[in-house]
Amino acid sequence: MTKKLVTQAIMQCNEQGNKAFVPYIMAGDGGLQTLKKTILFLQEAGATAIEVGIPFSDPVADGDVIQQAGERALAEGITLRKIMKELASFREEVKIPLVIMTYLNPVLSYGLQSIAADCEASGVYGLIVPDLPLEESGLLKEALKNSDVALIQLVSLTSPAERIEAIAKAAEGFIYAVTVNGITGVRSSFTEGLEGHLERLKAASSVPVLAGFGISTPEHVRTLGGLADGVIVGSAIVTALHEGDYEKVRTLINASKNQLTNS
Amino acid sequence: MTTETKGRYGKFGGQFVPETLMTALQELETAYEEAQQDPAFSKELDYYLKEFVGRETPLFFAERLTKHAGGAKIYLKREDLNHTGAHKINNSLGQALLAIRMGKKKIVAETGAGQHGVATATACALLGLECVVFMGKEDIRRQELNVFRMELLGTNVVSVDKGSGTLKDAVNEALRYWVSNVEDTHYILGSALGPHPFPQIVRDFQRVIGDETRKQIVEHEGRLPDAVVACIGGGSNAIGMFHPFVDDQDVKLYGVEAAGSGISTGKHAAAIAGKQEGVLHGAYMYVLQDDDGFIQEAHSISAGLDYPAVGPEHCHLADIKRVQYDSVTDQQALEAVQVLSRVEGIIPALESAHAVYYAVQLAKEMKEDELLVICLSGRGDKDMQTVRDALGGQSV
Numbered sequence: 096m097t098k099k100l101v102t103q104a105i106m107q108c109n110e111q112g113n114k115a116f117v118p119y120i121m122a123g124d125g126g127l128q129t130l131k132k133t134i135l136f137l138q139e140a141g142a143t144a145i146e147v148g149i150p151f152s153d154p155v156a157d158g159d160v161i162q163q164a165g166e167r168a169l170a171e172g173i174t175l176r177k178i179m180k181e182l183a184s185f186r187e188e189v190k191i192p193l194v195i196m197t198y199l200n201p202v203l204s205y206g207l208q209s210i211a212a213d214c215e216a217s218g219v220y221g222l223i224v225p226d227l228p229l230e231e232s233g234l235l236k237e238a239l240k241n242s243d244v245a246l247i248q249l250v251s252l253t254s255p256a257e258r259i260e261a262i263a264k265a266a267e268g269f270i271y272a273v274t275v276n277g278i279t280g281v282r283s284s285f286t287e288g289l290e291g292h293l294e295r296l297k298a299a300s301s302v303p304v305l306a307g308f309g310i311s312t313p314e315h316v317r318t319l320g321g322l323a324d325g326v327i328v329g330s331a332i333v334t335a336l337h338e339g340d341y342e343k344v345r346t347l348i349n350a351s352k353n354q355l356t357n358s
Numbered sequence: 359m360t361t362e363t364k365g366r367y368g369k370f371g372g373q374f375v376p377e378t379l380m381t382a383l384q385e386l387e388t389a390y391e392e393a394q395q396d397p398a399f400s401k402e403l404d405y406y407l408k409e410f411v412g413r414e415t416p417l418f419f420a421e422r423l424t425k426h427a428g429g430a431k432i433y434l435k436r437e438d439l440n441h442t443g444a445h446k447i448n449n450s451l452g453q454a455l456l457a458i459r460m461g462k463k464k465i466v467a468e469t470g471a472g473q474h475g476v477a478t479a480t481a482c483a484l485l486g487l488e489c490v491v492f493m494g495k496e497d498i499r500r501q502e503l504n505v506f507r508m509e510l511l512g513t514n515v516v517s518v519d520k521g522s523g524t525l526k527d528a529v530n531e532a533l534r535y536w537v538s539n540v541e542d543t544h545y546i547l548g549s550a551l552g553p554h555p556f557p558q559i560v561r562d563f564q565r566v567i568g569d570e571t572r573k574q575i576v577e578h579e580g581r582l583p584d585a586v587v588a589c590i591g592g593g594s595n596a597i598g599m600f601h602p603f604v605d606d607q608d609v610k611l612y613g614v615e616a617a618g619s620g621i622s623t624g625k626h627a628a629a630i631a632g633k634q635e636g637v638l639h640g641a642y643m644y645v646l647q648d649d650d651g652f653i654q655e656a657h658s659i660s661a662g663l664d665y666p667a668v669g670p671e672h673c674h675l676a677d678i679k680r681v682q683y684d685s686v687t688d689q690q691a692l693e694a695v696q697v698l699s700r701v702e703g704i705i706p707a708l709e710s711a712h713a714v715y716y717a718v719q720l721a722k723e724m725k726e727d728e729l730l731v732i733c734l735s736g737r738g739d740k741d742m743q744t745v746r747d748a749l750g751g752q753s754v
Contacts, residue, residue: 204651277538
């Protein structure tokens with residue numbers, strides 16, 4: 096029970112001179128049967144890990160692109176239970192760690208008793224819960240205690256220094272550094288203070304720091320990847336997959352490769 | 359569900375929000391604590407409540423409604439007489455003054471019936487703040503004139519067509535807007551909902567209802583009431599009314615949820631009756647949801663009660679059985695609108711009509727020397743089109 100599988104995957108990637116690239120997908124966008132194909136494609140294309148989004152009725156941290164993908168998935172009748180079961184069915188073929196991103200209520204409804212064991216059985220080694228700040232994380236952390244599943248915390252640009260320290264101290268898997276004040280979605284520019292923010296975060300953290308929110312072009316991947324240990328790309332991947340533009344996905348992933356690590 | 363955090367009411371409440379908002383919530387908590395200690399703050403709020411809102415509102419002995427029910431003596435706490443027509447202005451003004459204290463010049467709010475939106479737009483016009491209000495598309499249709507009122511007051515009303523296009527979706531959108539503009543914007547949440555410290559702040563700004571009622575009933579009758587009835591959507595008028603009575607065990611408290619087409623039809627907004635716990639909009643509460651934890655749409659003829667959860671303090675009061683929560687259907691509320699209009703010359707909001715219907719039934723079972731207070735949270739002008747349509751255009 097190490098909770099380190101995601102951490103190790105990122106560090107290994109960094110050691111090879113690459114930045115970690117974690118694509119976000121909306122599970123069930125296009126139907127549950129596409130999940131396997133999408134995950135195996137991303138694995139083959141060079142993803143370090145995959146963030147599997149669970150659709151929710153009230154996704155307050157998400158912008159239009161992911162909201163719409165979620166609505167498409169909800170229309171297909173996709174639920175956390177169905178996704179767990181589906182992931183378990185092709186678990187042997189997935190060699191990179193999966194991370195589930197879900198709002199808290201579906202997890203509570205799923206049941207805290209069974210979440211850890213079911214995650215492990217499905218190859219899921221991390222949970223990202225955007226409406227679960229550090230102060231409220233105790234219960235879920237307890238549920239994941241004796242498992243390999245890391246509870247991944249987010250840090251925002253608005254988090255003050257002492258808060259960043261506290262989150263970094265409790266961090267498992269990696270730290271998800273939110274790079275904008277806002278919700279998920281494509282943006283053209285980032286704030287000027289971001290570089291210093293990510294540097295401080297990396298200094299405070301014993302686990303890797305991945306930058307996410309608003310990263311949508313190969314340039315973003317290179318720039319923000321260069322400031323962190325890797326990137327998470329959501330809306331741009333969701334859009335490309337929805338449109339069947341697999342080349343765009345490859346271009347984004349390739350932008351994370353062969354970057355000199357600055358650690 | 360237990361955690362160690364502040365802002366808990368029993369197991370309910372908490373701060374289930376994106377990390378980006380945590381700092382803003384902590385700032386708000388600190389600013390609010392400071393404001394509570396500052397006599398100048400309450401002096402300023404009291405000034406506006408008296409001179410601008412028109413407080414205190416009367417506690418009116420409803421003699422003909424009492425006869426109609428044939429039981430307890432019924433009093434009406436006339437929150438409908440507040441400027442802008444409902445209790446919502448008590449909270450909007452308080453929070454707008456708090457925003458100014460925090461140096462925030464912009465306000466975002468959600469609205470269901472439009473009453474909170476109008477109240478917030480009004481407070482912002484009065485105090486020179488910029489205001490954007492998110493409102494569900496379906497609610498905009500139901501409350502067209504309130505949209506115009508907000509616009510006239512200089513507020514930017516944004517239609518939300520996601521989800522069911524009602525209050526829950528408007529809150530989602532207001533939260534997204536707040537996350538994106540948190541540095542210069544304060545979110546004036548309109549009900550006793552959301553992450554800590556909102557349920558506490560909203561309750562404190564609304565408790566003027568209960569404080570006045572307590573004083574007034576003693577003036578009228580020389581004693582406290584036997585029963586107090588209020589409607590519950592998120593629960594702001596009810597918590598404001600109940601809170602000063604919670605320690606008086608002899609005062610029975612009744613919260614009335616919206617049963618919509620009937621609890622058994624599944625088309626209702628009675629989250630406490632639903633008994634399922636969960637997290638929505640930053641708090642652990644009773645929430646209408648399906649087996650997979652997806653939040654369900656609420657259904658009520660009254661836009662202000664059309665919300666799939668109930669504020670955390672009410673959930674706790676239900677759990678410890680200090681308040682009895684029941685529900686009233688659309689049809690029953692419509693009946694009460696007509697009754698109160700005819701016997702007292704007061705057209706209540708559809709929300710408040712839920713409390714009126716319940717109170718009349720309750721009064722029948724009480725003795726003639728017992729006292730019952732109804733929180734008449736708002737007036738019915740905004741609902742005339744809805745009521746007329748529901749009554750099939752027939753003359754009543």
